Amino acid sequence: MFSQFVDTLRKEKSLEGAVRRFLGLIEFSTGLESAYLTHIDSSLHVQTILFARNTGSFVIPEGLSVPWGDTLCKRALDESCIFSDDVPGRWGDSKAARQLGVQTFASIPVHVDDSLYGTLCAASSRRKAIDSRNRRLLAVFSEVISMYLERELLLNQLTDANLQLEEVARVDPLTGLSNRRHLMAEMGRIWSFMRRENRPVLVAFIDLDGFKSINDQYGHDVGDEFLVAIAKRLKGAIRPYDLAARFGGDEFVVVSAIDADEDQPTTARESLRGRLEASTLGPFELPSLKLDYAGASVGIVDAAVNDLSPEQAVKRADEAMYMVKSRRRSLMAKDPRGACQPEGNAR
Structure with a gap:
């Protein structure tokens, strides 16, 4: 049996796998019909x-x-009694024990981080003594199961921590959009797929005209509120499988794969442009004030993935955005009420 125990420790990495092997060893060594591990909520x-x-026919x-209050385990813990071969005589008030027909019962507490997690038990419908060697065996298995549970808890905590770190690494903390690093990584994956499909990709570069004026006039808190609102609108303007990212500061990038049934990239490009431009137009109901905003400069390119890298596509979209921005500035010079004069009303 010792060799089987050592073999379990060496081979079994999962809690369930180890526990099931231990239960088999307990059943074999004690001769009791059932062995089981419980959890106490x-x-x-x-x-x-x-x-x-x-x-056999005796089944747990x-x-x-x-209910915890009706269990044999609670009675055993309360009385510091780990074994009885006369359950009806000692704990006859337990409804669960009567229904299951338990005659012999052994229970050892299982702790995790010094707190009661559950119990390791063995039971039978027949009267059978458990010698000191088997009682020690239960105690040893209980300790080992505690170690497996603590390791599993630690692994879960590490997994959660890693997921949180991954979230931090890929998400812009203010807007909740992808950050620049995650954008470029995702574009690499999109490029690989679209090369196989031989389809172009739309890349839009969005710059918030007049954003500095908003910060200067209303403060950076309002500026942050505006960025969050813009991000929400951009997400609402694209398809669920498109990608929106905060590129930095007041700049955003949207990546949209052209569907196979869209024969004209120009049509898809202008459709996306219209949705993005409309999404950046005011008014914006911010937590601090209502902001009337005349819209952002949006530059879009349909990138042939075999000719342009993701970085080159973003650069081309940035250049296209600056051409749009230049035209908007010319319009603003002719009309001071033009394209990028934000007006806000504090609440």
């Missing part, structure tokens, strides 16, 4: 059978949940 006052091994079913 202290907030709901419920005990649940997580894993069980049964032989996995998934069974019973």
Whole structure:
């Protein structure tokens, strides 16, 4: 049995795999018909059978949940009694024990970080003694299961931490859009796919004209509110599988794959331009004030993925945006009420 125990420690990495092998060893060594691991939910006052091994007609079913106050485990813990071969005589008031027909019962607490997690148990419908060697065996298995549980808890915590780090690494914290780093990584994947499909990709570069004036006139908090509102509108203007990112400052990039049934890239490009330009037009109901905004400069290119890299496509879209911005400035010079004069009304 010792060699089987060592083999389990060496081979089994998962909690379930290790526990199931331990339950088999407990059943074999004690001669009891059932061995099982439970979890105690202290907030709901419920005990649940997580894993069980049964032989014969006596069955402790996995998934069974019973009120904690009616369990043999609670009685055993309260009385510091880990074993009884006369359950009806000692704990006859337990409804669950009567229904299951338990005659012999052994229970060892399982702790995680010094808190009660559950119990490791063995039971039988027959009267059978458990010697000191098997009681020590239960205690050892309980300790080892605790270590598996603590390791699993640590691994879960590390996984959660890694997911949070990945989120930080790819998301702009202010707007919730992809950041520049994630944008370029995703564009690389999009390029690989679109090369196989032999289809172009639309890349839009958006610059918020007059954003500095908003910051200067209303403060950076209002500027941040405006960036968040712009990001929300941009997301609403594109398809779920398109990509929107904050490129930096008051600059945004949108990447949109042209569908296979769209024969004319020009039509798709102008459709996207119209949606993006409309999404940046005011008024904007910000938390601090209502802001009337005359819209952003939007430059779009339909990038042939075999001819342009993602970086080159963004650069071309940036150049296209500056051409739009130049035209807007010319219009503004002719009409002071023109394209990028934000007006706000503080609440």
